[in-house]
Amino acid sequence: MASIHTTSRSAELYERASRSLATGVSSSLRRFVTQPPLYIDHADGPHFYDVDGNCRADYTLGWGPLIVGSNHxxxxxxxxxxxxxxxxxxxxxxxxxxxxxxxxxxxxxxxxxxxxxxxxxxxxxxxxxxxxxxxxxxxxxxxxxxxxxxxxxxxxxxxxxxxxxxxxxxxxxxxxxxxxxxxxxxxxxxxxxxxxxxxxxxxxxxxxxxxxxxxxxxxxxxxxxxxxxxxxxxxxxxxxxxxxxxxxxxxxxxxxxxxxxxxxxxxxxxxxxxxxxxxxxxxxxxxxxxxxxxxxxxxxxxxxxxxxxxxxxxxxxxxxRKPGTYDRMNAHGHAVAEALTTTAAKYGLDAAVSGVGTVFSVHFGVTQAPRDYRETTRTDMETYGRFREAMLANGVQLLPDARWYVGTQHDDAVLQHVIKAIETSMKETMRCS
Ligand SMILES: Cc1ncc(COP(=O)(O)O)c(C=O)c1O
Known part of the structure; x- marks a missing residue:
């Protein structure tokens, strides 16, 4: 899954969109997900392909719906x-x-x-x-x-x-x-x-x-x-x-x-x-x-x-409803969560994961998972923002609010890819701090 990570075509399209489509996007939050907002050419199974030729493993699932992947x-x-x-x-x-x-x-x-x-x-x-x-x-x-x-x-x-x-x-x-x-x-x-x-x-x-x-x-x-x-x-x-x-x-x-x-x-x-x-x-x-x-x-x-x-x-x-579906999704999510916390510890970052296997959030700057909105305001979103940028460059698309979605399309090959990306991205995040 080689990632090129230029976004110049997306930037051009965003500029063009902003002339006729008010704000350039179709739902307010999408404006701030990445700079520029990414234009997707197509999606297949667990992957999003953008107009600049980047292929990324997708853990946004279109903000949740794509539980059985794209092009099913x-x-x-x-x-x-x-x-x-x-x-x-x-x-x-x-x-x-x-x-x-x-x-x-x-x-x-x-x-x-x-x-x-x-x-x-x-x-x-x-x-x-x-x-x-x-x-x-x-x-x-x-x-x-x-x-x-x-x-x-x-x-x-x-x-x-x-x-x-x-x-x-x-x-x-x-x-x-x-x-x-x-x-x-x-x-x-x-x-x-x-x-x-x-x-x-x-x-x-x-x-x-x-x-x-x-x-x-x-x-x-x-x-x-x-x-x-x-x-x-x-x-x-x-x-x-x-x-x-x-x-x-x-x-x-x-x-x-x-x-x-x-x-x-x-x-x-x-x-x-x-x-x-x-x-x-x-x-x-x-x-x-x-x-x-x-x-x-x-x-x-x-x-x-x-x-x-x-x-x-x-x-x-x-x-x-196919047998074993939720066990497989949960196992994948737990493996990603484990990689997030152990790699963070390796690089000296405090991190905790909350949620379940198929939808969870990673929190930097705390060691205990938050229990309500007030506690989430104490987490380090700035570090998460830098980590997410690095993950994007390393071929993984994530949501800005630290929430990860897992679906049936996330197989072992995707798991190996994301674990490697977590390792590289944490290292880069630490280097920039
Ligand atoms: C818990 C919850 N309820 C309701 C909604 C609204 O759903 P929709 O965006 O399909 O209108 C959302 C959307 O993100 C949601 O997360």
């Missing part, structure tokens, strides 16, 4: 067959039922699902269902958790710590009135949760949580935390919602429900669900969807159930 023969064939039969119907089709059945069969405690396109949308559907179900308006979310880009949830995503229990806008254009029904707490703090429920439990429609805090350092829940959250919701008549847009079909076939052995009222899926196609879903017990059946509320969308996305999701889940 089964997905390609299923989508090609479907395209000949029509793109989107605005009517029902059999593949929708097949996908619903497959999800219900794969995820513990999910009896029914609804489909939409993005994680952002599905989160809003779950919140609306919870509000219609409870007749209440308040949403509780946690510091550092990301639930999409809409105003009622893009709150305290990167809060200033001094006054972080007050809900904070994340960017301009978010009037406080649009998140006046949103409450915020630090995560992984049982006492804070119990205290809030005792004071305001009767007002809360739903509690939204990432079960593994993948968007802020891949922090793991403390033992019993998720269980307490679900129990408090039941006791006070609120709806527990797991945002499994990252963890769903990733940390186990049955996501956090299977991994932690817990059953929230609703779970939201996206990303890995359709292997890179645009699909999301909300799942839960059948009774949770009564509010849609009796028309107390609605769930709609022109592109909900679009045929080629649905068949891509079916193929992705079939691939993930």
């Amino acid at each position: 023969a089964g997905i390609n064939a299923a989508v090609a067959r479907q395209l000949e039969k029509g793109y989107t119907y605005g009517c029902q089709h059999i593949a929708e039922i097949e996908l619903a059945e497959l999800i219900v069969d794969s995820v513990p405690g999910v009896e029914q699902v609804i489909f939409s396109n993005t994680g952002t949308e599905a989160i809003q559907s779950a919140i609306r269902i919870a509000r219609a179900h409870t007749g209440r308006d308040k949403i509780l979310k946690f510091e550092g958790h990301y639930h999409g880009w809409l105003n009622n949830v893009l709150v305290s995503y990167r809060p200033k710590i001094e006054d972080s229990t007050l809900p904070q806008a994340t960017c301009g254009g978010q009037p406080a009135g649009e998140f006046s029904e949103t409450l915020v707490l630090p995560w992984n703090d049982v006492d804070a949760l119990k205290d809030l429920f005792q004071r305001r439990g009767q007002e809360i429609a739903c509690v939204l949580t990432e079960p593994v805090l993948a968007n802020s350092g891949s922090c793991m829940p403390r033992p019993g935390y998720l269980e307490t959250l679900i129990e408090l919701c039941r006791e006070y008549g609120a709806v527990s919602i797991f945002d499994e847009v990252i963890t769903g079909f990733r940390i186990a076939l049955g996501g956090a429900r299977e991994y932690f052995g817990v059953e929230p009222d609703l779970s939201v899926y996206g990303k890995a669900l359709a292997g890179g196609f645009t699909m999301s879903a909300v799942g839960g017990r059948a009774e949770m969807f009564e509010v849609l059946r009796d028309m107390r509320t609605i769930h709609s969308g022109t592109y909900n159930g679009t045929s080629f996305n649905i068949v891509a999701a079916i193929e992705t889940i079939r691939e993930l």
Whole structure:
């Protein structure tokens, strides 16, 4: 996997894009991932090939979805067959039922699902269902958790710590009135949760949580935390919602429900669900969807159930259900994590890894994995930034926030390559410090 690592063609294209495409990119964060933003020519299995001719092992997986890699023969064939039969119907089709059945069969405690396109949308559907179900308006979310880009949830995503229990806008254009029904707490703090429920439990429609805090350092829940959250919701008549847009079909076939052995009222899926196609879903017990059946509320969308996305999701889940798939992905992730910490130690760098085999984060400057957003603010992101630059030059593409994604396409050859790149890049990182 020889890497040339010139980026001049990407730089030219970025300059051209910036003239007609506002900001030059299609999602704000992408502007800062690399300088210049990389233009990808094509992707195949675990590799991204950019327009300058660089081939890199990819651990970004398109920010999570590419759990079975790119150019997957089964997905390609299923989508090609479907395209000949029509793109989107605005009517029902059999593949929708097949996908619903497959999800219900794969995820513990999910009896029914609804489909939409993005994680952002599905989160809003779950919140609306919870509000219609409870007749209440308040949403509780946690510091550092990301639930999409809409105003009622893009709150305290990167809060200033001094006054972080007050809900904070994340960017301009978010009037406080649009998140006046949103409450915020630090995560992984049982006492804070119990205290809030005792004071305001009767007002809360739903509690939204990432079960593994993948968007802020891949922090793991403390033992019993998720269980307490679900129990408090039941006791006070609120709806527990797991945002499994990252963890769903990733940390186990049955996501956090299977991994932690817990059953929230609703779970939201996206990303890995359709292997890179645009699909999301909300799942839960059948009774949770009564509010849609009796028309107390609605769930709609022109592109909900679009045929080629649905068949891509079916193929992705079939691939993930093959025996040994999660064991292999986890083994790969653990081997990479081990290489990161042992190589860091060899070069005198403090480092810790948090998360699970298929999604984890590396933290420099600390020896203990962080447990919440506040603790992640103490890690050394500057060193990670230099390490990531070196990894890019050594043929490995990584995300800027230190999160690594592993998929079925990451085989032994990729492992050998990444371990070598980690060794070289750590050495270079130390030399520059
Ligand atoms: C946990 C979580 N929830 C929701 C979303 C929003 O999903 P989408 O970007 O598909 O709208 C994301 C996206 O990164 C996410 O990580």
